[in-house]
Amino acid sequence: MSDISFVRTEMLPQKDPPASAVGVVGWMRANLFSGWFNSILTLVALYFVIQLLMGLFHWAWVPTWSAASLPECRDIFEQLGRTGHNAGACWGVIAERWPQLLFGFYPNGTEEGTVDQRWRPILAFVLLAVALAPILYSDRVSGKLIYFSGAYPFIMPWLLWGGTIWTPVAVALGFVVGFVVYKWLLKSTSELIALIVGVVSAVLWWMFAASLLSSGLASIMPLALEPVQSRAFGGFMLSITIGVVAIGLSLPIGIVLALGRQSDLLIVKTLCVCFIEFIRGVPLITLLFVASTLLNIFMPPGTNFDIIMRVFIMVTLFASAYMAEVIRGGLAALPTGQYEGADSLGLNYWQAQRLIIMPQALKISIPGIVSTFIGVFKDTTLVSVIGLFDPLNLTNAIRADADWNGLVWELYGFIAFLFFVFCFGMSRYSMYLERKLQTGHR
Amino acid sequence: MSELALDRQIDRSKMKVSDEVAIQISDMNKWYGSFHVLRDINLTVNQGERIVIAGPSGSGKSTLIRCLNALEEHQAGNILVDGTELSNDLKNIDKIRSEVGMVFQHFNLFPHLTILENCTLAPIWVRKTPKKEAEERAMHFLEKVKIPEQADKYPGQLSGGQQQRVAIARSLCMMPRIMLFDEPTSALDPEMIKEVLDTMIELAEEGMTMLCVTHEMGFARQVANRVIFMDAGQIVEQNEPEEFFNNPQSERTKLFLSQILGH
Ligand SMILES: Nc1ncnc2c1ncn2[C@@H]1O[C@H](COP(=O)(O)OP(=O)(O)OP(=O)(O)O)[C@@H](O)[C@H]1O
Ligand SMILES: [Mg+2]
Numbered sequence: 001m002s003d004i005s006f007v008r009t010e011m012l013p014q015k016d017p018p019a020s021a022v023g024v025v026g027w028m029r030a031n032l033f034s035g036w037f038n039s040i041l042t043l044v045a046l047y048f049v050i051q052l053l054m055g056l057f058h059w060a061w062v063p064t065w066s067a068a069s070l071p072e073c074r075d076i077f078e079q080l081g082r083t084g085h086n087a088g089a090c091w092g093v094i095a096e097r098w099p100q101l102l103f104g105f106y107p108n109g110t111e112e113g114t115v116d117q118r119w120r121p122i123l124a125f126v127l128l129a130v131a132l133a134p135i136l137y138s139d140r141v142s143g144k145l146i147y148f149s150g151a152y153p154f155i156m157p158w159l160l161w162g163g164t165i166w167t168p169v170a171v172a173l174g175f176v177v178g179f180v181v182y183k184w185l186l187k188s189t190s191e192l193i194a195l196i197v198g199v200v201s202a203v204l205w206w207m208f209a210a211s212l213l214s215s216g217l218a219s220i221m222p223l224a225l226e227p228v229q230s231r232a233f234g235g236f237m238l239s240i241t242i243g244v245v246a247i248g249l250s251l252p253i254g255i256v257l258a259l260g261r262q263s264d265l266l267i268v269k270t271l272c273v274c275f276i277e278f279i280r281g282v283p284l285i286t287l288l289f290v291a292s293t294l295l296n297i298f299m300p301p302g303t304n305f306d307i308i309m310r311v312f313i314m315v316t317l318f319a320s321a322y323m324a325e326v327i328r329g330g331l332a333a334l335p336t337g338q339y340e341g342a343d344s345l346g347l348n349y350w351q352a353q354r355l356i357i358m359p360q361a362l363k364i365s366i367p368g369i370v371s372t373f374i375g376v377f378k379d380t381t382l383v384s385v386i387g388l389f390d391p392l393n394l395t396n397a398i399r400a401d402a403d404w405n406g407l408v409w410e411l412y413g414f415i416a417f418l419f420f421v422f423c424f425g426m427s428r429y430s431m432y433l434e435r436k437l438q439t440g441h442r
Numbered sequence: 443m444s445e446l447a448l449d450r451q452i453d454r455s456k457m458k459v460s461d462e463v464a465i466q467i468s469d470m471n472k473w474y475g476s477f478h479v480l481r482d483i484n485l486t487v488n489q490g491e492r493i494v495i496a497g498p499s500g501s502g503k504s505t506l507i508r509c510l511n512a513l514e515e516h517q518a519g520n521i522l523v524d525g526t527e528l529s530n531d532l533k534n535i536d537k538i539r540s541e542v543g544m545v546f547q548h549f550n551l552f553p554h555l556t557i558l559e560n561c562t563l564a565p566i567w568v569r570k571t572p573k574k575e576a577e578e579r580a581m582h583f584l585e586k587v588k589i590p591e592q593a594d595k596y597p598g599q600l601s602g603g604q605q606q607r608v609a610i611a612r613s614l615c616m617m618p619r620i621m622l623f624d625e626p627t628s629a630l631d632p633e634m635i636k637e638v639l640d641t642m643i644e645l646a647e648e649g650m651t652m653l654c655v656t657h658e659m660g661f662a663r664q665v666a667n668r669v670i671f672m673d674a675g676q677i678v679e680q681n682e683p684e685e686f687f688n689n690p691q692s693e694r695t696k697l698f699l700s701q702i703l704g705h
Contacts, residue, residue, distance in 0.1 A: 213483030323650040340513055344563035345616060346540030348532070355563060359554050439554055 067092030104234015178202030236391030254323025280367035330365035470519035497672035543613030603634025
């Protein structure tokens with residue numbers, strides 16, 4: 001018998017790992033203090049973070065919430081024995097002006113003969129959450145809510161701008177008309193012709209029948225909200241409205257553009273490429289200027305095309321071009337085998353896109369899509385350059401008030417905080433979605 | 443590659459070649475740009491035939507069978523599948539594709555759908571089968587390929603052999619009259635090759651018309667009724683398997699067989 005021969009007679013039981021490898025201690029060891037260099041870095045970073053937080057806290061934690069003006073704040077600081085340029089935050093401005101930062105000049109009932117209408121944007125945004133629920137959390141809420149999501153694009157403008165309820169109803173009917181025509185023609189002609197005729201009949205409806213119908217119905221059954229002018233829109237309400245419209249429309253338009261760019265039809269492809277490259281090659285500010293000034297030149301004289309509507313169009317187009325490229329990236333990442341698999345089963349182009357290609361391409365593109373959403377939402381602040389009162393432009397208006405002249409940090413900090421909440425929310429949601437859609441393949 | 447010993451008795455009772463023509467290819471030519479991939483292909487396949495297509499890499503085997511369900515477009519000649527001409531008419535193409543099942547080397551399952559959904563998708567959307575019926579049929583075929591218990595998993599959670607069997611079941615759910623296989627076992631480990639070949643043999647035993655591009659010469663010998671040898675975009679030789687392997691005529695065939703079987 002040789003001495004390298006070995007046979008185990010007893011199997012080892014499982015033991016717990018040593019305490020230094022698990023738990024808080026193990027984690028800190030591995031992540032913060034692995035080696036002397038890392039330990040020093042950790043300590044130095046910790047020092048700076050603590051310094052920063054303490055400075056911030058010192059500045060922010062002051063009893064200035066009830067101050068009615070900047071001089072009043074200064075008095076409070078003097079009583080506290082604080083001096084210097086940045087003795088503390090003057091929160092009175094936020095306490096006094098936050099309704100304006102949120103709603104702009106939306107009727108709040110202070111003017112003679114007006115009623116507080118701010119419940120309308122609030123309701124609109126609450127309903128927005130309801131409408132988004134079945135889309136964002138499709139597995140947790142009842143599928144029936146999706147009908148409400150479908151109706152929401154017509155409810156929101158009515159709540160915000162007011163006017164007769166029949167206008168959105170007539171506009172919505174246009175989609176019904178188009179769809180019915182499409183379905184009806186599908187029996188006798190090809191898909192493409194049915195689609196084109198369907199779209200054309202919907203457009204004809206909007207151009208000629210819709211306004212007649214809505215004014216007719218309005219005179220029979222006047223159901224209306226107090227109209228609010230676009231000029232009155234401002235603050236976060238404006239940012240969110242523009243953001244929601246641009247985000248909501250840019251995704252479908254972006255998908256269509258991305259598909260068009262991959263199309264075999266030369267004209268469709270060229271049009272899509274030109275559009276995408278042109279829009280991406282021009283700064284958003286330029287587009288907004290075009291919207292505010294140049295667009296009037298192309299309009300028939302006397303038409304008054306709502307400024308916010310123009311901004312919607314420009315921001316949406318801008319976002320769509322970026323969206324199209326993000327989605328194209330997702331499409332390019334799909335192996336051709338997926339197209340072949342779908343083709344070999346006899347699925348037609350649209351079925352393959354809808355059931356096989358898009359679900360995967362969109363899933364791959366989620367981080368890029370959400371980045372674009374976040375970018376669009378922050379870009380809404382650019383509308384200040386054409387005179388709309390987004391939160392940033394409102395700070396100028398507020399500082400023009402003698403009471404608050406000279407305040408910077410409080411206002412911008414507040415705005416930054418609100419933007420951060422929204423953008424961070426979107427970012428977290430995208431991570432949740434990515435995890436949820438993970439189906440165990442690379 | 444060596445011959446794979448198929449360790450089961452093959453039931454030839456239902457492997458009947460009928461007079462009915464399933465596929466007729468006449469004077470078919472195809473180019474990739476200026477490269478002439480398929481040259482004057484003439485081939486008639488009857489209902490119930492099991493044809494193995496062999497040939498060196500790049501000889502155009504994949505291209506040929508991909509032309510049969512219009513995954514590739516041919517530029518000259520005619521292809522008739524079940525009496526329907528393959529032309530540019532999209533209606534015809536979709537019809538033929540739903541009659542002809544195809545199994546790929548890399549499975550091409552849809553990773554975002556469960557196994558069951560993979561199998562029911564096309565019946566529901568193309569054939570307009572009610573969901574319940576489609577699911578019952580899918581389970582029937584999943585049982586046939588011996589993986590009914592995986593129905594709720596995703597493709598990424600299955601082994602290669604299992605994925606390929608799902609791909610076969612997915613095609614069968616469309617009730618095709620013809621099945622095309624493009625190297626169904628070349629991406630698999632040896633022990634998985636056997637489970638996929640077993641499934642294919644069962645299909646053959648039920649009388650399915652099959653065209654297989656494969657390097658499994660054991661399968662060709664025992665299951666096929668005809669072996670086609672392609673080289674440089676042409677059909678160089680075709681014969682019954684016995685004759686083809688024991689008594690090849692063309693020099694190219696001899697060379698190919700000595701390379702693939704030799705050693
Ligand atoms: N999309 C394409 N564009 C240009 N040439 C191609 C394309 N696809 C294949 N080819 C060429 O056509 C020829 C035939 O290809 P094919 O894939 O049919 O060969 P094959 O016989 O299936 O080979 P293998 O056994 O390696 O799969 C090859 O020379 C290949 O380089
Ligand atoms: Mg091949």
